[in-house]
Amino acid sequence: MAEIHPYDKYFQYLLPVLKSKVEEFRLLNYGTIDIPSLWKYLTVKKWRKPAEDVHVYELVADILSIMPGDYMNYATIEAYRSPNWFEEVNEEELRELLGTKKIEQN
Template sequence: MGEIHPYNKYFQDLLPALKSKVEEFRLLNYGTIDIPSLWKYLTAKKWRKPEEDIHVHELVADILSMMPGEYMNYATIEAYRSTNWFEEVNEEELKELLGTKKGK
């Protein structure tokens, strides 16, 4: 996903709406969200198929109508995709965790 999203050119224009949405999420106790995370969600998921003749007001409407659950579902799935749960667990620890260690 190293591609540049076509809507990146609107980022500065959309910044007030992004700030507003982040603040709204924080007021609703979704404090872990920030502007870069929100932008990543929008460009990777909500705007996955960009329209050629989009208007800024349509993008603002997308941002302002977004529900916390939409973002949280995306963030949860991304966390599961990117995490190697056993990365720092060696074979001995894994056997102990799974109860397959001899003598048990």
């Protein structure tokens, strides 16, 4: 289960700004970004040390200041951290998963 971030309570207020930032990234041909990914970047990376008395305008400024390169660096590192799903799968299991038959060699 995911841990709740203190700024999650502001998500609905920040949704229009998040949508705007995602649209900006898409206009710049960074089409793989979506709102949940951007929110995860913010809560994990940008806001990893949340302030107790934060104002919504400060959060808006943080969102608007995100550079595509910063997000893409984070996304690349996260992709490398994700597990290799086929690392421990042997050839027989892979064939079963893909629904292919083994060709007998003479």
